[in-house]
Amino acid sequence: MASGEGRRLQNAWRAPVDVFGPGEKSIKSQIQSQTMDYEFSADLWEQACAVVDEVLDIILSELKTQAQKMSENLEIDVRFIRQASARQGLKIVAPDEFDAIVPFKLKGLDLKEVRLKDTDGKVLPGQMRMSVQNPSAKSVLTERFPRLLTLGVFQMDQGTWLINTKLLQEKVFKSLMDKTLSITEDSLKRKGYNVTRGSRPPTMNIKIFSNLQFPIDVDFVPGLNLRDEAVMIPDSVTTHPRSIRMNFPRFGLMKWISKENPRMREQDKDVIWRNCSSSYERYMFDMCLNNRERLYIVTACRIMKAVVKTLRKRQNHAANLLTSYHLKTIAMYCIELLTVPTVAPTDFHLGGVREALGYFLKFLKLVFDKETLPEFFLGNEYLEKIFPDSYFADEHRKYNLFAKENPRQVEAAKYGFGGMEAILEGCYTYASLNESVIRCFENRVLRM
Numbered sequence: 001m002a003s004g005e006g007r008r009l010q011n012a013w014r015a016p017v018d019v020f021g022p023g024e025k026s027i028k029s030q031i032q033s034q035t036m037d038y039e040f041s042a043d044l045w046e047q048a049c050a051v052v053d054e055v056l057d058i059i060l061s062e063l064k065t066q067a068q069k070m071s072e073n074l075e076i077d078v079r080f081i082r083q084a085s086a087r088q089g090l091k092i093v094a095p096d097e098f099d100a101i102v103p104f105k106l107k108g109l110d111l112k113e114v115r116l117k118d119t120d121g122k123v124l125p126g127q128m129r130m131s132v133q134n135p136s137a138k139s140v141l142t143e144r145f146p147r148l149l150t151l152g153v154f155q156m157d158q159g160t161w162l163i164n165t166k167l168l169q170e171k172v173f174k175s176l177m178d179k180t181l182s183i184t185e186d187s188l189k190r191k192g193y194n195v196t197r198g199s200r201p202p203t204m205n206i207k208i209f210s211n212l213q214f215p216i217d218v219d220f221v222p223g224l225n226l227r228d229e230a231v232m233i234p235d236s237v238t239t240h241p242r243s244i245r246m247n248f249p250r251f252g253l254m255k256w257i258s259k260e261n262p263r264m265r266e267q268d269k270d271v272i273w274r275n276c277s278s279s280y281e282r283y284m285f286d287m288c289l290n291n292r293e294r295l296y297i298v299t300a301c302r303i304m305k306a307v308v309k310t311l312r313k314r315q316n317h318a319a320n321l322l323t324s325y326h327l328k329t330i331a332m333y334c335i336e337l338l339t340v341p342t343v344a345p346t347d348f349h350l351g352g353v354r355e356a357l358g359y360f361l362k363f364l365k366l367v368f369d370k371e372t373l374p375e376f377f378l379g380n381e382y383l384e385k386i387f388p389d390s391y392f393a394d395e396h397r398k399y400n401l402f403a404k405e406n407p408r409q410v411e412a413a414k415y416g417f418g419g420m421e422a423i424l425e426g427c428y429t430y431a432s433l434n435e436s437v438i439r440c441f442e443n444r445v446l447r448m
Helices: 027-034 042-070 137-144 146-150 165-190 278-286 292-312 317-321 324-339 353-370 407-423 435-445
Strands: 074-076 081-083 097-106 111-117 123-132 154-157 160-163 194-197 204-209 216-225 229-233 244-248 251-255 272-276
Touching: 027 292, 042 074, 042 097, 042 165, 042 204, 042 216, 081 278, 097 251, 111 272, 123 137, 123 251, 137 146, 137 160, 165 194, 165 204, 165 251, 244 278, 278 324, 292 317, 292 324, 292 353, 292 407, 317 407, 324 353, 324 435, 353 407, 353 435
Parallel strands: 097 216
Antiparallel strands: 074 097, 081 097, 111 123, 123 160, 123 272, 154 160, 194 204, 204 216, 216 251, 229 244, 251 272
């Protein structure tokens, strides 16, 4: 980690823009005729963003007030962090889903991240427990968080106070959210909004009905503010003439295990935090903005989202498995292996969207065959080239994103891959792809 303050990440929703290469003028209309018309107007985008921002401002302002009534040291930051597809310029079809992190602090607690291990003593990648390190911790908790202590949010394990994430979510944040929506219902309606609450813990999910033709789903998740880290991004990555020090906020997201899991100690199931990589993910797409070759990959990612959406209606096995995050992960591997000079082959250049789609499809074929898609920010040996000395560059254990999917669905996906090639016929090329990049993805990236 570099010392000192760095530049802050932008915090604005990003309208999607497709960028095609030389001689690719007609490819977009061909792709849309073979898949779907996945575009929407700039005016609709701006209206949807305005709706989300106004509703979240009202709700989070009241949520902050209610949190302080419950515990004056539970501090919610109303300046929510925009993330995921609507922040990264990847939305398709309609601006009807938005995601955000709501930062919070437990003021006065000295918290330590403790790596989480399974019953075999192996460290679980990206997961941790949060222990209270204050001297005389019990009296500090009694004084500063009496209500949370009574609710069981802090629990003792082998002489150490830990935060129970399940109770923090269900007894604190869920309760605060219910109260907040009840209080803000009338003021939201006066502004023309009807807001309903979903239940997808630990996410706080709301559905907004407005004067738009469609409801908007907003997922916002409470994120425990961990320390920020300043990372010196190399000039080979930034496309600027010099390196840039960037500031990356780090958050812990609540997680727990309800189902039977013999690899997890019973007392650990309700105290799990996930180290959130959202800040670094946002930068992966920010660094594409002034680089045409990276924008070809972003464009290819949007096209593949349209492919998946189209093929799901035909019950294609590959499309049924893939999520937006899976496709985004492939896009980030493409950005890393094809456009970062210290990783890509010497003097390599990506010719356009046809080539980008070719690599996307080749990578997907290997992913399906090996039934493996490693999380980009865990155990990625090339991450050091983009985020040197950072928290995630120092994380050497991989995690297969398909591990939490239905094994039969993962196995069946390879039989749907041909449908992806067929629907994109004439819109991609394998002819000019660099074999060393594909071998690298197969033999190094996918090696667990």
